[in-house]
Amino acid sequence: MTPGRDVRSLCLAASLAAAALAPGCLPPPPQPARPNVLTDPCAERLHNLCGNLLLYYSAHKKLPPALEDLISAGSFSRSPAVCPVSNRPYVYDPAGLPLPKRRGRLVLYDPLPSHAKMRWGILVGPPAPGGLITANVVLVSEEELTAARE
Numbered sequence: 001m002t003p004g005r006d007v008r009s010l011c012l013a014a015s016l017a018a019a020a021l022a023p024g025c026l027p028p029p030p031q032p033a034r035p036n037v038l039t040d041p042c043a044e045r046l047h048n049l050c051g052n053l054l055l056y057y058s059a060h061k062k063l064p065p066a067l068e069d070l071i072s073a074g075s076f077s078r079s080p081a082v083c084p085v086s087n088r089p090y091v092y093d094p095a096g097l098p099l100p101k102r103r104g105r106l107v108l109y110d111p112l113p114s115h116a117k118m119r120w121g122i123l124v125g126p127p128a129p130g131g132l133i134t135a136n137v138v139l140v141s142e143e144e145l146t147a148a149r150e
C-alpha cells in the first residue's frame with residue numbers, strides 16, 4: 001500500500017464522518033435485528049407447541065380444534081400459549097392460512113408483530129405419504145400475513 005492511498009482513504013473516512021454528523025443529513029436509523037429462531041423465547045415457546053401439535057396429530061389424524069386442546073395435548077409446552085413479548089394469546093386456526101411462496105399453512109401465530117415488526121408462527125406442511133405432517137417455526141412478515149388473509 002502506498003502512503004498516498006492511505007491519505008486518500010483517511011480523507012474519505014473523514015468526509016463520511018462529517019456527512020453523518022451534518023445536521024439534516026443523519027444516517028438512517030439502524031434496522032432492528034432479525035430475531036433468531038434458536039434463541040428467541042417466543043420461538044422456543046412455539047417449538048414446544050409444535051411438539052404438542054405433532055403428538056395430537058399422530059393420535060387423532062387431525063389438528064386440535066382449539067388452542068386449549070393443543071395446550072392439553074402434550075407435555076412439551078408448559079408455558080401459557082401467549083407471546084412473551086406482547087403477553088397476548090397466540091392466534092390459532094386449524095384450517096391455517098396459505099402463505100405466499102411457502103409450502104404449508106400457518107396455523108398459529110403471534111397476535112401482534114412484536115418481533116422486529118414480524119411475527120413468529122407455526123407452519124404446518126401437508127401430510128406426507130406416511131400420514132405424518134411437519135410443523136416448523138417460521139418468521140412471518142406483515143406483508144405475507146396480509147396476503148394470506150386476502
Ligand SMILES: [Zn+2]
Pocket residue numbers: 042083084085086110114115120
Ligand atoms: Zn411473540
